[in-house]
Amino acid sequence: MSTSSADRIVAELRLVLDDAAPGSRLPSTRDLSARYGVGPVTVQKAVRTLVGLGLVESRPGSGNFVLGARPPKPLEFGWQTSALRSAGGRVPTLSxxxxxxxxxxxxxxxxxxTRELLPERLVRSALARAARGDAAITHAPAAGSPELRAWFATELASFTPTGIVPVSARDVVVVPGTQSGLGSIFRAIAGPGRSVVMESPTYWGAILSARQAGVDIVPVASDAEGPVPDDLARALAESGARVVYGQPTFANPTGAVWSPARRERVLSTVREFGAFLVEDDWARDFGIEDAPVPIAAYDDSGHVVYVRSLSKSVSPAIRVGAVIARGPVRERLLADRSAESLYVSGVLQSAALDVVLQPAxxxxxxxxxxxxxxxxxxxxxxxxxxxxxxxxxxxxxxxxxxxxxxxxxxxxxxxxxxxxxxxxxxxxxxxxxxxxxxxxxxxxxxxxxxxxxxxxxxxxxxxxxxxxxx
Missing domain, CATH: 3.90.1150.10 (Aspartate Aminotransferase, domain 1)
Incomplete structure (x- = not known):
């Protein structure tokens, strides 16, 4: 049987089929064998190819017939409307x-x-070294590598005033980007059907994570200094929320910075209501002027859950950040992270740590x-x-x-x-x-x-x- 002969027959018959009326009968296998000077097996192979292309219908005992042009069957997704009914409200499109x-x-x-604002040389060298080390072939601890957790803890502890116990490495959970960390926070601390208080406007990713977690968002008013304390207290009292999300430093999208007095008032209000303040410090590395001290540095009783990212400042390809929390809430967050992703890539953790430890x-x-x-x-x-x-x-x-x-x-x-x-x-x-x-x-x-x-x-x-x- 000649494959090239069968292909030639297919190519020539396709030209014939373009002008043939739907339902018309193809010549018999004997006639095609004689026309092309090949055996019946080669003809049958060509016919099977045409059948597979949807151009010919083979009717045993009757022959082979030309099929009419059939539009492809439209994809039907109606079943998903019912299957996805539990998602709870409209899910935002891609930001x-x-x-x-x-x-x-x-x-x-x-x-x-953009890349010219990144430490590209440091990142490339760090990734090369990480790929040669043990991190390339072993899994990392669930909470993150001890060395990277210690770095995150030391960074925050460096702001802590005398008289307040600083955080330590055991308070840190390394996450695959702080967007993922926010999802864990809203699931593990608030939970479906509960409320989270947020400034309006605020980071779109926090809004998305809260909605995906089934959390109700309660907006509060802000002025030039930060969230209005009376409105924050009202929102906590009326909603029963025990989580407040905020970006006290260089907020996305407004660029706002909470004043020192407002930071103190917000922390005091959160303590009064027995709530958590989620301090998203994503822009710590992007200060044009000096960045204020994190609110978490003044927390002495576990009310502040501190979120710190390296993905934007080191490289968007190195999705590494940290959530720092003290007390039982840290264990709850770690359990959620383990359920979602088990652990963060050791190679990425190793590379991130390598970059931030370089004098450059x-x-x-x-x-x-x-x-x-x-x-x-x-x-x-x-x-x-x-x-x-x-x-x-x-x-x-x-x-x-x-x-x-x-x-x-x-x-x-x-x-x-x-x-x-x-x-x-x-x-x-x-x-x-x-x-x-x-x-x-x-x-x-x-x-x-x-x-x-x-x-x-x-x-x-x-x-x-x-x-x-x-």
């Missing part, structure tokens, strides 16, 4: 922060710093301040000059974002779509509000690529804003 950027687009949407790490962070300042100021000036209809509500002292207030009658989601059509990616502010937005906003990142194109991006944003105002 604008995670959208991929085309080569030519100007990206102001991303929540991660501190040198990198010092240089990063100036580079972030330049980018921030360039984007602020571009928006103020080319989008006069918008207001930069706060020039942040750290972090990665600007929070821009739009004119009242502008739809931020429509604006984001219009900008994308013009090659500029921005993030509509709606996804940072756990309830109804207080107004139209954009979140613009100044740590992305191509800062020389910020003015071009601002021109596009301004033109799209004015289109809506006509």
């Amino acid at each position: 604008a922060s995670l959208r991929e950027r085309s080569v030519d687009a100007i990206g102001l949407h991303a929540g991660f710093p 790490w501190r040198t990198h962070l010092r240089a990063l301040r100036g580079r972030l300042r330049e980018r921030r100021d360039l984007l602020v000036s571009s928006i103020e000059r080319l989008v006069p209809e918008a207001v930069v509500e706060r020039v942040p002292a750290g972090g990665l974002n600007l929070w821009v207030r739009l004119p009242q009658h502008v739809d931020s989601e429509v604006l984001a779509a219009a900008c994308e059509r013009e090659g500029v990616l921005v993030a509509a502010g709606t996804e940072w509000f756990p309830t109804d937005p207080s107004g139209p906003y954009l979140r613009l990142g100044y740590a992305g690529p191509d800062p020389a194109r910020y003015a071009d991006a601002a021109e596009v944003i301004g033109a799209c804003v004015r289109e809506q105002l006509v």
